[in-house]
Amino acid sequence: MLDRKWLPLNALRAFEAVAKKASFTAGAHSLSVTQSAISRHVSSLEDLLGKKLFERRPSGLVLTDAGQKLLPVVERSFDRIEKTMNELKQESAKGARVLRIHMPPTFLQRLGMQLLHEFRVEFPDINIDVSSTYGNGMPSRDIDVAVIYDKPRISDAIMDVLWMERVTPVCSPDMAAKYKDCPLDQLLADNELLHVRIDGQPNNHLWSQFSKHARIDLDTSRGVTFDTLALAVQYASRGYGIVLCDIDMYADDIDAGLLGIPAETEIKDGFGYFLVLNAEDLEDPLISLFRNWIITRFSAVDRRSLSSMRAGTPAMRRDAVGDPVQVVDV
Template sequence: MSPASRGISIARTTPVNRRWLPLNALRAFDAVGQRLSFTAGAQALNVSQSAVSRHVISLEELLGHKLFDRSGQALVLTEAGKVLLPEVGKAFDRLEQTMNAICANPAASRPIRIHIPPTLLQQVVMPMIQAFHAEHPDVRIDISSSHAVGLPSTETDMAIVFDRPNIDDRVTDLLWMVRVAPVCAPQTAERHKGKTLEQFLADAPLLHVKLEGQPRGLLWSAYANQCRIALDSDRGLAFDANALAVSYAMQSDGVALADIDMFAPEIAAGQLVIPYDAVINDGFGYYLKLRADDLADPTISMVRSWLIAHFAARGHAAHEAGLS
């Protein structure tokens, strides 16, 4: 009986080299780990259960650590297994996508998958896309969008995330720091003229942005706390994106909490006004995140550098216009 099958962990003293990567064993581990069943994993790979079990044991012996706890009635990933499984899955996903792209068009590179929050995509990135394709016509970009705070649930090559500063294992670049203030239509501001900020927000309908997994009034509550005013931050309408909330504010008596730099064109055009000099940095920003290993991909590295440079230029332009 092997040390791994007896539940003994023996740390490797030499690093694993890619020349020795046991691809069949990794496929077996991925199949079993995704299903937490040797039987189901074997069925998925169309091989015998004993073959899958041998492959997993050989992988455990190579690593010197158990990947599954087999002691109970249900199969459970060990801590080592929890670390390895998502990385194996990502690697196989990448290989599958690249090989399918080559089959479909051998001359084309695989698309770079980028997540961008919807309002940033609409207000800032959309105008950049044409310029990017003019400079790099051979680079294919697949864009996804969601309303999450932090990293999206879908797998991407890089993600622009709306979040507060945090430390994780990703390479992180600040692209855009948010400066927010209540904004509304000019006629709404005129109707409430003479009120304090607290009275204005108490009397006007609040417009919210829904953020996945976050309380409804999170952003308004943070704003009120920083301005030291009382506010019932849960009332009012909620929208899937800040751009929708701002659009509604321009056509109604509602008040949206918006990034004044992102909506500078609407403010400059007089469609939107900032009725109170109460602009704050609420701690949120847009950060570009990607895995350190992916910087070895020259296309991903180039896209990252391009985004950083063009966001910096966009910020400089806003400053020159007197909007920063």
């Protein structure tokens, strides 16, 4: 059995470089060494393991089964070493640790700003680097912890649910008042449908789900599509259309009369907001601290008053006539 004091680090670096470039020449160039040197390293690693790591085919260099098994482990290990050493170097230069956090744009705008401010007030010695990108799922950018918009899924990452969204049609208060005594299908037929882009789903996904469960015959292919819910809601608030909105995210705007709810039905669409991090990062005290802090923050808030996080006052969720809203699981 191999002992860590005998781990061939240079050979592992050579293997990773060749695997990433699918070429001995390109791999050698990326490490600024000769091709013969990198070939010797890979050969010595194959001899040590007793398995071939690459196959030469007419289409090019490909990993064997053993190579495919080894590569992600090597990449993650070197990534962690590189990350930690850079953090230590950064701490030495700046005297403070930087926590890299990703949040979706609407989440960041509605809740994240307040949450980050509260975290900084409580932990002023921890600097924060915030990124935000469109789309659902994990960002490609190198981060420590991410809030993502997605469906529950099985993966190697740690996923903590913050809340599962519920959506209902939302429009301007004037539009809601105008159609107060009209059937919902007439309101939807007369006005623009607003969509929010979800990776891996057609643009009309949410409206198709809603019309199915509301039993409304609706042409969901028409309308305007936005990258974020915040943009779609802003468009709807001006009286330009109707959007299916996360009612918990916008509870304070609804209660303040800035948005109207013309329907008494909302659906659970299976999407929600999750805190995601790599399992090995649980050993990082800073990442573990932030994880525990934000989970505790959400667990202490009633789901009907999520949006009050940014205002500091509780928000009550009611429909247009003050009665509880019917919830339908999709």
